[in-house]
Amino acid sequence: MRCYFFGMSIYYFEKYSHFYPFRDTDGLDYTMCTISVWEQVRMYCVRKGSMPRSFFDCGAAVGYLVREADMLGLRASGIDIRRYPPVPETEKYFASGQIQIKSILDAAPVTADLAYCNGTLTYLNEVTLPIALKKFQNVGMLIAVHNTTEDVQAAFKTGEPIVHRESRLIRSNDWWMNIFRNNGFRVDFDSENKCFCARPIKDDAASKYQGFVSATRLGGGFIRAFSRGV
Ligand SMILES: C[S@@+](CC[C@H](N)C(=O)[O-])C[C@H]1O[C@@H](n2cnc3c(N)ncnc32)[C@H](O)[C@@H]1O
Secondary structure, three states: OOOEEOOEEHHHHHHOOEEOOOOOOOOOHHHHEEOOHHHHHHHHHHHHOOOOOEEEEEOOOOOHHHHHHHHOOOEEEEEEOOOOOOOHHHHHHHHOOOEEEOOHHHOOOOOOOEEEEEOHHHHOOOOHHHHHHHOOOOOOEEEEEOOOHHHHHHHHHOOOOOOOOOOOOOOOHHHHHHHHHHOOEEEEEEOOOOEEEEEEHHHHHHHHHHHHHHHHHHHHHHHHHHHOOO
16 A cells, blocks of 8 residues: 655654655655754754754755755755755855765864754765764764665555665664764664664763763862852
8 A cells, every 4th residue: 555645755754753745856756855954953952961053964955954054044065966956045155165075075064063964974875974973973963864774665565666776785773773873873763763873982971071071070079169268
């Protein structure tokens, strides 16, 4: 049985929380879905305990997510290997250079608090993926969402035509979890949004150290105050 909703497969409608009916990056229905920046910010806050101040869309396509992030008050930027036909709402981000046309493999290390890859990592291969992941070693958190072996199998069961291009890196959830771990990230799989939330280990260690320093300062302040009889 094939299940569609507004021309898009139910599978993808359920998988992603956000749907842009006006966007179609490469002519396939699933490219019209994503996770809203707002929801990504929520996932970031839950894991990092702070608000992100900047957002980087790796595979920004026509730039709608960069625009959403900008409208939410984040410092927004992005990159895409291809230039899609311009749309008026997002043209200014290309003109200003906030969105660059370049491969992530040729880009400078990403420094945004929150980085996002929707499908982009599956364009890479087992040799180039670690090179790309290195670019995210300075972010606060990387959210990656893409088709996995499990997605393809689940969709085949309902007869939905998930596009499984041979050239894409379709691997199991476990495979992806290990890739993140083996490339310097602490990772969990968000079952609600069906995405990987990867935090560079060095950044996590730094936040824990900062937390320890603040707690120690606070504790020291109390001890001094009490010893002075305040
Ligand atoms: C599914 S679209 C994501 C669109 C948008 N970020 C969203 O979530 O709505 C994936 C994008 O990744 C881009 N892409 C593929 N390989 C890339 C690379 N090496 N560097 C940068 N972008 C790449 C593609 O051109 C495509 O536009």
